[in-house]
Amino acid sequence: MQDTTVLPIWKTITKSLVESLFGKRACKMYPVQEPVFFERTRGRIEIESSKCIVCTLCAKKCPAGAIVVDKEKNTWQIDRFRCILCNACMEICKPDALTMVNQYAGPVVSNQIESVPVTPPKRKKKPEAPPSATEKAEAAPPAEEKLEAPEPTEGENG
Ligand code: SF4
Numbered sequence: 001m002q003d004t005t006v007l008p009i010w011k012t013i014t015k016s017l018v019e020s021l022f023g024k025r026a027c028k029m030y031p032v033q034e035p036v037f038f039e040r041t042r043g044r045i046e047i048e049s050s051k052c053i054v055c056t057l058c059a060k061k062c063p064a065g066a067i068v069v070d071k072e073k074n075t076w077q078i079d080r081f082r083c084i085l086c087n088a089c090m091e092i093c094k095p096d097a098l099t100m101v102n103q104y105a106g107p108v109v110s111n112q113i114e115s116v117p118v119t120p121p122k123r124k125k126k127p128e129a130p131p132s133a134t135e136k137a138e139a140a141p142p143a144e145e146k147l148e149a150p151e152p153t154e155g156e157n158g
C-alpha cells in the first residue's frame with residue numbers, strides 16, 4: 001500500500017528546488033547591485049560636533065551603552081557594534097546635534113570606537129547682581145575709634 005503523506009512533501013520540495021534554481025532571485029546582488037535606501041531607513045547615527053553641548057543626555061538614554069560622552073576631554077564616542085539603531089539618542093538631543101543617516105556604516109573587520117571631538121559653546125557669565133544693603137554694610141571698613149587725648153599729669157603743669 002502506498003504512503004499518501006510522503007508524496008505531497010516530495011512534490012513540494014521538488015517544486016521549491018526548481019523555483020530556487022531557475023526562478024527569480026529573492027535576494028539582491030549586493031554589492032554588485034546598489035541597495036535602495038528609503039528616506040526613513042535607519043542606517044547610522046551621525047553627530048554635528050559644533051552643535052553638541054556635551055550634556056551627556058544621549059549617553060544616559062542609550063539602552064545599549066553605545067555612546068560615551070567625556071566632558072573633560074570634550075569628546076563624543078560611539079561603538080557601532082553596540083548600537084541597535086533605536087533612535088533614542090537622536091530624540092533626546094535638544095540641540096539636534098544627532099541625526100539618523102539613512103546609509104549604513106561601512107563594513108569593518110574589527111570593532112572600532114569612533115571618537116569625535118566636540119566644541120561646546122562657552123557659557124556666558126551671568127552679570128553680577130548689585131550688592132545688597134547688608135553686604136555693603138559688611139564690606140565697609142570698621143569706623144575708626146576716637147582716640148582720647150591722654151590726661152595731663154601733675155608734673156607737666158608745674
Ligand atoms: S541609536 Fe539607540 S542604540 Fe544607537 S547610539 Fe543611539 S540610543 Fe544608542
Ligand code: SF4
Binds near residue numbers: 052053055076
Ligand atoms: S549629542 Fe546631543 S544629547 Fe549628546 S551630549 Fe551632545 S548635545 Fe547632549
